[in-house]
Amino acid sequence: MSTMKDFRRVADEVRNWGRWGSADELGTLNFITADKVAEGASLAKQGKVFPLGVDFGSSGPQGAFKFRQNPVHVMTVDGGDAEALVKYCTDWDINSVGQELSGFFAGEDNPFRFNDDMIIMPLQAATQWDALSHVYYEDKLYNNFPADSVTSLGAKHCGIDKVDGKGITSRGVLLDVVRHRGAELYLEHGQTITPAELDDVAKAQGVTVRRGDVVLVRTGWWARFLTTGAGSEPGAGLDWSCASWLHDHEVAAVASDNLMVEDPISAVEGTFLPMHMLCLRDMGLMLGEYWDLNALAADCAADGIYEFQLIAPPLRVTGAVGSPVNPIAIK
Numbered sequence: 410m411s412t413m414k415d416f417r418r419v420a421d422e423v424r425n426w427g428r429w430g431s432a433d434e435l436g437t438l439n440f441i442t443a444d445k446v447a448e449g450a451s452l453a454k455q456g457k458v459f460p461l462g463v464d465f466g467s468s469g470p471q472g473a474f475k476f477r478q479n480p481v482h483v484m485t486v487d488g489g490d491a492e493a494l495v496k497y498c499t500d501w502d503i504n505s506v507g508q509e510l511s512g513f514f515a516g517e518d519n520p521f522r523f524n525d526d527m528i529i530m531p532l533q534a535a536t537q538w539d540a541l542s543h544v545y546y547e548d549k550l551y552n553n554f555p556a557d558s559v560t561s562l563g564a565k566h567c568g569i570d571k572v573d574g575k576g577i578t579s580r581g582v583l584l585d586v587v588r589h590r591g592a593e594l595y596l597e598h599g600q601t602i603t604p605a606e607l608d609d610v611a612k613a614q615g616v617t618v619r620r621g622d623v624v625l626v627r628t629g630w631w632a633r634f635l636t637t638g639a640g641s642e643p644g645a646g647l648d649w650s651c652a653s654w655l656h657d658h659e660v661a662a663v664a665s666d667n668l669m670v671e672d673p674i675s676a677v678e679g680t681f682l683p684m685h686m687l688c689l690r691d692m693g694l695m696l697g698e699y700w701d702l703n704a705l706a707a708d709c710a711a712d713g714i715y716e717f718q719l720i721a722p723p724l725r726v727t728g729a730v731g732s733p734v735n736p737i738a739i740k
């Protein structure tokens with residue numbers, strides 16, 4: 410078990426505050442230069458597309474942890490309303506310009522009908538990016554911004570809306586730890602992934618992790634969830650020391666198919682999610698969770714190509730500390 414003293418030493422080593430200026434809110438996304446974007450795009454050679462997002466619905470992985478629920482999807486207009494709209498819409502002031510357009514929505518001689526819906530959900534409910542403002546400690550966010558600048562109005566600094574200019578698109582690299590270990594479906598809890606193993610997997614796959622890459626680590630958690638529906642199973646994740654590996658490789662962002670990227674049971678005595686603290690607050694490195702890497706992994710194993718163009722733009726939710734995303738890998 411590591412101590413908070415070990416943690417603080419690593420935090421001092423990996424901290425990127427000031428590296429891209431005192432106003433920077435992009436963190437390691439700064440490693441994604443124009444050349445890097447072009448390098449990523451050059452990897453889309455075969456026209457194969459892999460959507461990496463999971464379903465946003467009532468059968469998602471949330472619920473076990475009381476502060477997060479699965480998405481609630483509600484129809485606000487559906488086929489059941491069609492008759493009522495025809496019958497009553499001329500009496501309803503259903504648009505801001507009033508009667509003039511109400512016949513547009515429905516009418517006995519007008520065939521036009523429509524459906525509308527809305528969704529209520531935590532932004533962290535399914536496939537997501539953690540913004541840099543998601544996790545902090547000792548009253549500081551990334552780049553020395555005060556933690557109390559995240560208020561009930563949202564994140565003034567390091568919100569997910571701040572990274573919009575980056576796309577996010579780069580070279581993606583899959584590190585398939587499940588396949589490397591010869592596991593059937595997934596890694597059991599306790600089988601933590603170390604920095605040395607990340608190097609071994611990359612070497613065995615014949616791929617090099619370079620500056621500005623988005624690294625995807627497959628643990629099999631999502632495949633396991635699809636068979637059990639157990640959203641609270643910890644599964645395996647990265648050991649907290651992988652923060653130094655990500656720092657040394659100048660990775661732009663990291664994502665995984667599990668619920669927290671890192672091992673949910675902390676190996677640093679007296680704290681929780683130490684890698685979150687190091688990545689989000691000290692390094693300024695975004696974390697992606699609940700990414701479905703199964704189809705991509707099967708294809709990489711088949712053709713031996715573990716690099717691809719990755720396109721994963723978050724929603725521009727003003728001041729949000731995270732965002733749903735539907736990432737796409739293209740080979």
Ligand code: UVW
Nearest residue numbers: 533539543668669698
């Ligand atoms: C927490 O559980 C706080 O964070 P995440 O969703 O990033 O795992």
